Structure formats: structure tokens, C-alpha cells
Amino acid sequence: MAETLTQVIDAKGLNCPMPIVKTAQAMRTLPAGTLLEVHATDPGSVRDFAAWCRSTGHTLVESTVDGGTFRFVLRHK
Amino acid sequence: MTTATLEHPVAGTPTSPLAAAIGDIEGWPEPEATDGADVQTKELVIVNWSGELDKVWPVLILSTTAAASGARCKVFVTFWGLLPFVRDGVRITGENWMQRMLSFMQRPGIDHLKLSKMNFMGMGPWMIGSLSKRYNVASPRELLEAAQALGVEFIPCQMSMDMFGLKASDLIDGMGEPAGAATAIEIMTEADASLFI
Numbered sequence A: 001m002a003e004t005l006t007q008v009i010d011a012k013g014l015n016c017p018m019p020i021v022k023t024a025q026a027m028r029t030l031p032a033g034t035l036l037e038v039h040a041t042d043p044g045s046v047r048d049f050a051a052w053c054r055s056t057g058h059t060l061v062e063s064t065v066d067g068g069t070f071r072f073v074l075r076h077k
Numbered sequence B: 001m002t003t004a005t006l007e008h009p010v011a012g013t014p015t016s017p018l019a020a021a022i023g024d025i026e027g028w029p030e031p032e033a034t035d036g037a038d039v040q041t042k043e044l045v046i047v048n049w050s051g052e053l054d055k056v057w058p059v060l061i062l063s064t065t066a067a068a069s070g071a072r073c074k075v076f077v078t079f080w081g082l083l084p085f086v087r088d089g090v091r092i093t094g095e096n097w098m099q100r101m102l103s104f105m106q107r108p109g110i111d112h113l114k115l116s117k118m119n120f121m122g123m124g125p126w127m128i129g130s131l132s133k134r135y136n137v138a139s140p141r142e143l144l145e146a147a148q149a150l151g152v153e154f155i156p157c158q159m160s161m162d163m164f165g166l167k168a169s170d171l172i173d174g175m176g177e178p179a180g181a182a183t184a185i186e187i188m189t190e191a192d193a194s195l196f197i
Helices: A018-028 A045-056 B017-026 B053-068 B079-085 B097-105 B120-134 B140-149 B158-164 B181-190
Strands: A005-011 A035-040 A059-066 A069-075 B043-048 B072-077 B153-156 B193-196
Touching (some): A005 A018, A018 A045, A018 B053, A018 B140, A045 A059, A045 A069, B043 B181, B053 B072, B053 B140, B072 B079, B072 B181, B079 B153, B079 B158, B097 B158
Parallel strands (some): B043 B193, B072 B153
Antiparallel strands (some): A059 A069
């Protein structure tokens, strides 16, 4: 299955749990195997995205920080 | 979430580490009838009792996040917890003076919640409200909408509705079928986790 980055979600400025909620809503519309990128500023999202991927079965491909922005790349299961 | 596939297709394979460890020693236990249900899906049940801002808020945060994490989530809405689920524009509810007096003293609706401590005639909720806006915390109203969109089921307690004089038409759209204690017990005992808030 081809890996294409289909969507970038800007969750910057949003606080818990909205970055996860926005990501979950976006994931529902995407087919399996697609990559999704999320940008967030909530420091709690680092642990939360890892936990959310364990709960849902999606893969956390990358978790990086650039300045105050956290960047997560997720692969739809 | 529409197609359910089992991670452990072998019937009766336990999913918890403890059950797996026991199974290694004693052999797999007999499978239980699941009627084709998705046994992998976790379920969270919350009893929303208080109706106070600082308790309804975490109920909405946790239920929304549970649904966003792929868990089934049901919220049993009882006693004071019903009042935030009264629809906008409904102010004085009930059929007798006591029910009307109660709704007058505790204004219903998702935008009119009081704090369990430091309420100070509404000063506390106002301060919490402006802090939440400053730090971009989603409001109870936004979270309630997200929870309903993600499929969280809010089940109103029929007995509390009777006591407060609330009709189904007084409550917001999308509420589940009203139910009683036996339903609450059934969903709590069948859930993977249940909370009383």
C-alpha cells in the first residue's frame, strides 16, 4: 500500500484533548496505510499521541519537536 | 470502526497478559459466546452525577477522548448531572413548585455550571472560563458536541428526570433512551472501566 502524506492537521494552540480529537476525526475519513501529519504546541501531546496510537493501533512513525512545535507523523492502520 | 477484525482469531485466546500466562500453564479456557461482537473494543462507562463545572468538564474530556481512542463510551446521566443536558432556552422546568424552585436555584444548561468549590456567586466559573479561553481549553459545550459527534452515548436516568420534572423534550437532542439503575449496573459491570464522577 502506497504511503502518501494526505493531510496536515494544524492543532497548534489547542489544548488537551482537542489535538487528539481532531486527529481522530481526520483518521476516520482516511484509508488504511495513509500518512497523516499533526502539528501541536501542547507539551502533553507527546505522551498522548504515543498512548493514543497504542490504543487505536495506528502507528506513530515520527515524533519530533521544532522550537515549541511538536510534529507527529502517523500511519493509519 | 465499521469492520471488526479480531487480533486473536483463535477462539478463546485470552487477551490479557495474566490470562495468557494462565492459559500457557492450563491450556486455553473455553471461549465465551460473544455473538460476533468485537471483543477487542474497550468500553468505558462514566456515571455523571454532580452537574458541577469542575466534574462535568473531566467527564466530557474523558468520554470524548475515549471515543477518539476507539473505545465505546457510555455516560449514565443522573441526579444533578442531568441539568447540564437540558437544552438551550429551557429555563424553569417541572410541574410543581418544588421542581420549579429547584430549576430556578440551579439554572440548567451546559453554559450555566457552578464550581464545586470557590463558586463565589459565579465569580469562580467566570475566572475558570476566561482562563480556559486564554489557554485554549475546549469549553464544555464544544466537548459535548465533539463527544456526540464521536458517538458517546449519554443515557439519562428516568428516575432523576421524574424527580426533577424533566421531560425528554427538555433535554438536548441525541440523548439515549432513558433508563434506570439496572441498566447502569449492567453497563458498568460489562465495561472495562467505570467511573462515578
